[in-house]
Amino acid sequence: MSEQGTRDSAQTQSSAQELGQPTGAAPEQTSRAGIGYAAAGVALVVVLGAATRFLESQVPVWAKGTSFEGVAKSIEFPIYAIALGLLGNLVLTVLALREKLAKGFRTEFFIKTGLVLLGASINLKVLVTAAGPAIVQALLLITIVFGFTWWLGGVLRLEDKLRALLASAVSICGVSAAIAAAGAVQAKKEQLAYAASLVIAFALPSIFLLPWLADLLGLSDPVAGAWIGGNIDTTAAVAASGAIAGEEALQIATIVKTTQNALIGVVAIALTAYFALKVQRKSAAEARPTIGQFWERFPKFVLGFIAASIIGTLYLAAGGDKAAISTVNDLRTWFLIFAFVAIGLEFSLKGLKEAGWRPIGVFAAATVANIVVALGLASVLFAGFSTG
Numbered sequence: 001m002s003e004q005g006t007r008d009s010a011q012t013q014s015s016a017q018e019l020g021q022p023t024g025a026a027p028e029q030t031s032r033a034g035i036g037y038a039a040a041g042v043a044l045v046v047v048l049g050a051a052t053r054f055l056e057s058q059v060p061v062w063a064k065g066t067s068f069e070g071v072a073k074s075i076e077f078p079i080y081a082i083a084l085g086l087l088g089n090l091v092l093t094v095l096a097l098r099e100k101l102a103k104g105f106r107t108e109f110f111i112k113t114g115l116v117l118l119g120a121s122i123n124l125k126v127l128v129t130a131a132g133p134a135i136v137q138a139l140l141l142i143t144i145v146f147g148f149t150w151w152l153g154g155v156l157r158l159e160d161k162l163r164a165l166l167a168s169a170v171s172i173c174g175v176s177a178a179i180a181a182a183g184a185v186q187a188k189k190e191q192l193a194y195a196a197s198l199v200i201a202f203a204l205p206s207i208f209l210l211p212w213l214a215d216l217l218g219l220s221d222p223v224a225g226a227w228i229g230g231n232i233d234t235t236a237a238v239a240a241s242g243a244i245a246g247e248e249a250l251q252i253a254t255i256v257k258t259t260q261n262a263l264i265g266v267v268a269i270a271l272t273a274y275f276a277l278k279v280q281r282k283s284a285a286e287a288r289p290t291i292g293q294f295w296e297r298f299p300k301f302v303l304g305f306i307a308a309s310i311i312g313t314l315y316l317a318a319g320g321d322k323a324a325i326s327t328v329n330d331l332r333t334w335f336l337i338f339a340f341v342a343i344g345l346e347f348s349l350k351g352l353k354e355a356g357w358r359p360i361g362v363f364a365a366a367t368v369a370n371i372v373v374a375l376g377l378a379s380v381l382f383a384g385f386s387t388g
Contacts, residue, residue, distance in 0.1 A: 034103070041104020048088055048341045049334065052081040074207050074240060077333065078175060078200055078340045082193070085344015092345070105346055107189060110339035111179050112301035117332035118176060118261070119308030120325055133381040134226070134252075134259040137374075141230050142263060144373050145171035149366040156358045161187040164271055165195040166359060170366040173261045174199040174233030179339070180264045183301065184271040193343045198363045203237040211245040219378075221245065222385040225252030226378035231370050235261065252382065265305050 056077045063072035092098035146167045153163035161182075168181035178195040181187070210231060214224035224245045232238045235257055242253035312325055 037100045038104040041101035042106065043104070044088065044101060045105060045110075045338050045341050045345070048084045048345075049081065049337045051084055052077055052337050052341065053334075055080045055084075070208075074204055074237070076200070076203075076234065076237065077337055078196060078234075081337045081340035082196065082344045082347075085341040086347060087344075088341075089345050089347055098345070102346065105342040107339055107342040107346060108183075110335050110342055112183065112304075114332050114335035114339055115176065115180060115264070116301050116304035116308055117328055117335060119305035120312035120328040120332075121258075133385060134229075134256045137226060137230055137256060137377045137381050138259040138263060140377055141370070141374055142171045142260065142267070145366060145370045146267075148369050149362060152365055153359075153362050156362055158358055158362060159191075160275070161185045162191045162194070162359060163362075164275075165191055166198070166363055166366070168267055168271070169195050169199050169233060170363060170370055172264060172267060173235065173257065174203065174237075176235075176261065177264055177267065180268045181271055184268040185275045189343060189346050193347050194359060196340070196343070198360065199233045202363065202367050203232055203234050206232045207237050207241040208244070210241055211249075214245055214249075220382075221248035222252045222382040223378045225249035226256050226382045226385075227375050229253035229256030230260070230374035230378060232257075252385070262309065 056075075059075065059080075060069070060072045063069045089098060092101060149167035149170055150163055153166060158166070164181045164185045165178045165187055169175065169178040171177075175196045178192060178199065182192045182195075210228050211224070214227060219227065225242055225248065228241045228245060228249065229238050229252060232241055238253050238257045239250065242250035245253070312328075316322065316325065
């Protein structure tokens with residue numbers, strides 16, 4: 001056999017072995033096997049997603065009347081989804097199946113679809129006409145906290161992509177913002193999983209801590225709501241905490257958090273531009289990216305997010321049924337659950353080992369800064385404010 005023929009044979013054997021096929025398998029068989037493994041991967045994500053939904057609804061019921069009742073009610077779906085994904089990851093790794101099924105996990109697709117659907121619940125008309133103070137607070141808070149987190153991450157020499165994820169998560173709206181930032185800067189899945197884990201770890205105690213502090217400080221309901229909405233990093237946790245603080249506080253908290261959610265797209269665009277024009281240019285002499293190159297790396301789902309927001313706003317303004325928006329929101333939750341399951345399935349400890357303690361220190365310091373700045377802004381902008 002010729003040298004070329006030997007190389008071709010070796011490559012065929014290597015490809016077949018990677019897909020779990022016997023040496024000498026025909027390309028058609030290899031292709032069918034690959035499709036089968038991908039389909040099995042998607043099916044696994046869906047099954048674990050359904051299990052996540054089941055646990056989310058049933059664990060609070062099981063814990064009712066026990067000392068764990070409060071904790072069970074506060075646990076959000078990302079915790080169950082990532083935990084089940086990690087468990088599946090472990091099992092598949094032991095069975096030597098994880099790499100074969102990986103093409104079916106489709107993390108990026110699930111994430112981007114979920115974020116586009118999120119836009120449908122952002123009513124721009126309500127934000128512009130009824131939430132002036134919320135808009136001012138969101139702009140100032142995001143600018144200050146994002147800037148502080150980015151600066152501190154630089155001081156502690158965090159990798160730029162991880163800095164972007166942490167800064168976006170703590171300053172805007174937690175996991176959703178981290179996902180948007182990850183798409184904009186092309187971050188590693190391990191970095192996104194790390195950021196999401198930090199958001200959840202810090203958000204859970206905040207649900208109970210902030211209402212208690214608001215009462216201790218004697219804050220009015222609007223100020224307490226604005227503080228909660230501007231500080232807690234996930235929408236569901238904001239709603240839970242706002243409900244503890246009172247109905248008026250809940251309304252303001254929801255408006256403030258929704259306002260920050262609406263700015264996800266703006267931050268994603270800014271991050272895309274910054275990384276394309278500065279961070280990922282090797283030298284000042286290197287040619288700047290063309291418009292075409294910028295468009296190629298721009299996260300297109302941001303446009304879908306904005307379009308969904310406009311459509312949702314116009315639909316409700318025309319007298320559309322709010323139940324339709326609720327259905328879209330439920331569908332969004334499903335896609336985000338699938339995304340977090342997939343993140344768990346694809347997760348590797350390598351990235352976390354390399355990151356070390358510094359990201360935790362940055363996120364903790366940024367959270368404290370967020371608490372202080374949000375309290376100051378809420379006290380000024382919502383003093384004397386009333387929802388009536």
